[in-house]
Amino acid sequence: xxxxEIRGVSKSFGGVAANVEISFEVEAxxxxxxxxxxxxxxTSLFNAISGxxxxxxxxxxxxxxxxxxLGPVACAERGIARTFQVVRSFDxxxxxxxxxxxxxxRTARPPAAMRAAQETLEFCGLAARADRPAWSLSPPEKRxxxxxxxxxxxxxxMLLDEMxxxxxxxxxxxxxxxxxxxxxxxxxxxxxxxxxxVVLPLVSRAVVLNLGRVLTIGLPSEIVRNPEVIRAYxxxxxxxx
Amino acid sequence: MENFIxxxxxxxxxxxxxxxxxxxxAPMAVKDVTALNVIILSLLFAGLAQAWNxxxxxxxQISLGHAVYFGxxxxxxxxxxxxxxxxxxxxxxxxxxxxxxxxxLVGWPCFRLSGHYYxxxxxxxxxxxxxxxxxxxxxxxxxxxxxxxxxxxxxxxQFGKDKLPYLYLTLAFVAAxxxxxxxxxxxxxxxxxxxxxxxxxxxxxxxxxxxxxxMAASAISGFFTGLGGAIYGLYVGYIDPDSVMAGHFSILxxxxxxxxxxxxxxxxxxxxxxxxxxxxxxxxxLGGSGRGVDLMLYGAMxxxxxxxxxxxxxxxxxxxxxxxx
Numbered sequence: 093x094x095x096x097e098i099r100g101v102s103k104s105f106g107g108v109a110a111n112v113e114i115s116f117e118v119e120a121x122x123x124x125x126x127x128x129x130x131x132x133x134x135t136s137l138f139n140a141i142s143g144x145x146x147x148x149x150x151x152x153x154x155x156x157x158x159x160x161x162l163g164p165v166a167c168a169e170r171g172i173a174r175t176f177q178v179v180r181s182f183d184x185x186x187x188x189x190x191x192x193x194x195x196x197x198r199t200a201r202p203p204a205a206m207r208a209a210q211e212t213l214e215f216c217g218l219a220a221r222a223d224r225p226a227w228s229l230s231p232p233e234k235r236x237x238x239x240x241x242x243x244x245x246x247x248x249x250m251l252l253d254e255m256x257x258x259x260x261x262x263x264x265x266x267x268x269x270x271x272x273x274x275x276x277x278x279x280x281x282x283x284x285x286x287x288x289x290v291v292l293p294l295v296s297r298a299v300v301l302n303l304g305r306v307l308t309i310g311l312p313s314e315i316v317r318n319p320e321v322i323r324a325y326x327x328x329x330x331x332x333x
Numbered sequence: 334m335e336n337f338i339x340x341x342x343x344x345x346x347x348x349x350x351x352x353x354x355x356x357x358x359a360p361m362a363v364k365d366v367t368a369l370n371v372i373i374l375s376l377l378f379a380g381l382a383q384a385w386n387x388x389x390x391x392x393x394q395i396s397l398g399h400a401v402y403f404g405x406x407x408x409x410x411x412x413x414x415x416x417x418x419x420x421x422x423x424x425x426x427x428x429x430x431x432x433x434x435x436x437x438l439v440g441w442p443c444f445r446l447s448g449h450y451y452x453x454x455x456x457x458x459x460x461x462x463x464x465x466x467x468x469x470x471x472x473x474x475x476x477x478x479x480x481x482x483x484x485x486x487x488x489x490x491q492f493g494k495d496k497l498p499y500l501y502l503t504l505a506f507v508a509a510x511x512x513x514x515x516x517x518x519x520x521x522x523x524x525x526x527x528x529x530x531x532x533x534x535x536x537x538x539x540x541x542x543x544x545x546x547x548m549a550a551s552a553i554s555g556f557f558t559g560l561g562g563a564i565y566g567l568y569v570g571y572i573d574p575d576s577v578m579a580g581h582f583s584i585l586x587x588x589x590x591x592x593x594x595x596x597x598x599x600x601x602x603x604x605x606x607x608x609x610x611x612x613x614x615x616x617x618x619l620g621g622s623g624r625g626v627d628l629m630l631y632g633a634m635x636x637x638x639x640x641x642x643x644x645x646x647x648x649x650x651x652x653x654x655x656x657x658x
Contacts, residue, residue: 168540319588
């Protein structure tokens with residue numbers, strides 16, 4: 093049985109169909125890419141998986157149990173963690189305190205949360221910044237902070253929303269290594285990106301969304317040659333017949 | 334584990350202990366009744382502002398209806414004494430508990446709103462509470478309730494003409510609210526509440542229950558506000574809706590925290606130490622016609638602080654430099 097099953101999920105906002113009957117499965121331990129042009133419905137689907145929105149139709153199952161409609165708190169408890177496309181750090185707190193908020197999802201004891209948060213910061217390469225205020229971090233550091241905060245909740249599935257977008261090639265390379273390290277911890281990763289050349293070498297499979305629907309699912313090597321994908325990204329002129 | 338946070342917390346506790354010793358010893362030298370009165374009121378409002386800070390500062394929910402919890406506390410404690418003979422030493426805690434319950438009742442509908450809308454709803458709740466007590470005969474309506482003078486004793490929390498015991502009572506109140514805030518800062522709740530203040534969406538993605546956090550913060554804040562109201566009622570010896578439930582109390586409770594620095598341990602105390610003496614001086618120099626002048630002074634101070642030091646006066650001391658720029 094797959095770890096996460098998306099079954100016929102649809103969600104509309106007013107007249108805009110963000111997700112239309114989306115179905116796919118995520119295997120434990122893989123890195124799954126969720127790609128597609130702007131407005132394809134990637135972030136909407138993330139919001140549904142993390143419980144932030146309830147799908148209008150369809151359901152999402154974690155380990156065979158329905159999690160759609162339970163809300164973000166229950167989803168976090170069951171092991172779904174996420175980062176945000178627009179960084180949402182807790183700016184009145186230090187970096188360590190930010191991560192402790194996540195660590196408190198698994199323990200009520202402050203010393204244990206502090207220890208867990210410190211370990212997570214070391215894992216993410218932010219230990220030297222632990223006592224700095226969160227607002228003072230650079231944009232790539234803030235993305236790492238979000239990652240650390242989410243990791244501190246000890247998730248089974250990590251949803252990364254454009255974690256590598258807007259970074260310089262060196263910073264992006266650092267991010268790629270961090271994602272691999274997360275996977276080695278046994279955490280399943282689903283990542284939204286629209287920079288294909290960054291994401292395709294990293295993922296085991298990719299789901300391509302376009303206009304709210306699943307365009308295709310496959311190995312990275314298949315995806316880049318798929319004429320429909322090329323058409324969605326670049327237009328008809330570039331699609332090979 | 335030894336790190337920045339544990340060191341900071343230990344330092345805060347040491348400073349507080351030092352200040353407490355000073356605050357116990359120093360007033361013994363003060364003989365002037367007016368000065369004692371100003372100190373007592375400053376301490377009382379420092380504690381009230383700290384209580385407000387728990388929901389308004391740490392959890393970021395700006396309540397402008399705290400006069401209701403304040404008034405409830407003083408009415409419940411006073412009426413239990415007058416009608417049922419329950420000694421105020423127990424009554425003030427029941428007053429506090431009712432304040433906390435009232436905060437939960439107000440929070441239930443109002444926390445469905447957020448930001449400015451929540452603040453506006455609490456203003457309305459404050460007005461409703463005031464009007465209810467003004468027109469409710471059982472609680473004395475507009476005439477109010479006198480607290481009968483009893484033999485000076487700790488049980489009755491009455492001390493005749495001696496003001497020093499009241500000073501220590503209000504000092505204990507400040508110490509209790511400060512300690513509560515300090516404990517909250519270091520606990521899971523404190524982290525959750527600050528996360529709620531900073532970013533609701535991120536907080537709930539990390540498993541923080543937003544509604545429960547706001548309700549818990551509100552209940553604790555309401556408890557201490559009610560406790561302070563009960564102590565205030567005892568101190569002044571007479572309560573009516575205008576003296577304990579009027580809307581300006583809500584402002585007076587929130588202002589020291591805003592001026593001193595919201596979401597900080599020392600902000601409410603620092604703010605009250607400046608504001609309350611200023612208010613008492615302006616009203617004693619200007620007499621009855623001075624009513625309103627103190628509010629103008631507050632307004633001016635808030636504007637200056639908001640322009641020059643948005644994080645509050647406490648940021649002048651350099652500690653906790655972090656916080657939004």
